Every structure is written in C-alpha cells, then in structure tokens.
Amino acid sequence: MNDLTQIVDALRKRGNKVTPQRLTTIEVLLSMGQQHFSVEELFQGVKQRNLDVGMSTIYRTVQILEEMGFITKRNFDDGFARYELCELDEKHWHHHIICLKCGKVIEMQDDFLETLEKEIEEKKEFIIINHELKVYGYCSDCYKIMKGEKFD
Amino acid sequence: MNDLTQIVDALRKRGNKVTPQRLTTIEVLLSMGQQHFSVEELFQGVKQRNLDVGMSTIYRTVQILEEMGFITKRNFDDGFARYELCELDEKHWHHHIICLKCGKVIEMQDDFLETLEKEIEEKKEFIIINHELKVYGYCSDCYKIMKGEKFD
DNA sequence: TTTGATGCAAAAGTTTTGCAAGACC
C-alpha cells in the first residue's frame, strides 16, 4: 500500500513535481523498509544509483515527505535526525529498545498503550495523534561484556 | 536527597574539582526543579547570579553531571538538547505529553509500564535502565482554536 | 511558459575541541 506510485500520485496532487532526484530518493527510502535512515544514508543511497544529487535536495524531499505523513522523524541522540516509514493503513505502533553501550536499536510491536491513551485523553483533555516509547538499557551482548569486565 | 552537597561530594569522589562556575551551575539547575532546561538557560541563569562563565564550561559541566547520572538528556525537537533532574532515590518515571501546535509539555506520573518492562527483560534479554514515553497530540486550548478555525 | 526544483555555497545553529592561563586541593 505504501508504494512508489502512491507517494508519487500524492506528490502530484499536492502540486509538487516528480524529478529524478525525488523519485530516486523515494525508491531508496522504500528499499530500506522499516529501518531508521538518516539523511546522510539517503544521500549515499541515491549517489550509489549513479545520480548526482545535493544534500539540500534530500533535506527538502524528506521535509515534504514528513509533511505529507509518509515518514516520521525519530531522534536516537546520535547527533542527527533519523526517519522511518509510516504505516498508513493502520495505527500500528512500535517501540524502540536502545542499547546504551553499542547503540543497537531493537523494535518491538505492541499496542498495549491504548488503555493509557484513553486515560490521558480523558484526564488531561488531550487529543492524541501519536506516541513514542524508548526503552534504554543494555543488550545481552553488551551486558555479558560488562560483567566480564567487572564494570559497574 | 538530590541536593547540592550530595552532588558536590560525588564530584570530589570522582576526582573532579568544585569551582565557583560548577557550583553555581548546579545551584541554578537545582533551583529549576523538575523543569526541562537547556544549556542556554543554564548559561543565562549562571550569568544572572553575577558570575561570568563561558558556554563551554556549562557544556562540560552538564556532560559530567549526565555521566554521573544526576541529569538526563531529553529531546523535544526544538533544535537543542534539554536536560532534567533525575530522581535518584526511587524509580519514579514520568512521561511527557507534547502539544504539536503550541509545544506545551505536560508531565504525567505513572508507573504502569513496569509490566511491559518485565516482559522486555525476559523476551528480549535486555537490562532496562530507563525509559521515555512521549505522547504527541493537541492540548485542549489548541484543539478548541483548531475547531473554531475549522482546521482539519 | 509557468512554476517549482536543483545545486552550490554560504549561513545558521548547537555542540565540541585546542590551548594557554588560572584555580582548586
């Protein structure tokens, strides 16, 4: 559902033009699937497809796609923004489990926050659009290493 | 419990020195309580106490305090990092409810995520240190305005 | 032909770093 033609059509409907740079950027982005990609990675991906492109063009494309709701900005505190594809057809949240040592990001599907959302909407008079849960800690690999090193 | 002497002692124990700049920075930080402060705000706060200080000193102090676990970095996508004081004596999480229109941040105390944490620790073999939940949407004020404007 | 897009370079903004001078312990 979230494929190239859908995005291209939506772009045209918005009055945006579909240029080779934009098309390739979207192709690269779609080929990355659920991953969390940075603007730099998109830039490299487009260049690897033998298309010369400027950083600012990627930034501008990403901005448009975010406004359109096809991608969402995430911040994992590694110095730059990351984006990921949205699931348009259903509200299907996933959460991020982040290792404080190696930076690995594990995804977890879970909709159990729905009860909390209802509570917030009632108690705080708030209309919820989205949410983001990040759990920080140590993955099993790093934890083993740390125990071996008698660290902490 | 989270007071000046505790932090100062911990600094000395770590081999760090307690300079006027550092002391004042910590005082300002403590006077802000639970708020989410930026480095810039700390910088202004220290200067308002008639102490000349350089930005880099604040950045370095904040870095040390984060390493020591007294403060945590938060990112509300407003262009720079924000920090907040940690509750050292107990695991008492709070969550952030963020208005997408006016940027207001509401805090919410809730420990209901404990069940989820246990599940993650078992299923994913992950040692959890911290977590962060951000709920995005529209506060009642902004929602009223939007309805009045027939927006969306 | 009109309007939006591109690409470069420069600007903007936060955060980091090198280094000589100064302060804490």
Next chain:
DNA sequence: GGTCTTGCAAAACTTTTGCATCAAA
C-alpha cells in the same frame, strides 16, 4: 605543585537558506 578547569576562539556538525539556473507539467 600537580592536575583539573576555565574561557576564548575556532572548528565540527547537522540543517537551512538565497539565488541563479534548470526542468517538469
């Protein structure tokens, strides 16, 4: 006195912007 800290300026980084040129529709 030795080591850590400071402060300045400059660098490093990501992201944004201005503008002349170019291309999609």
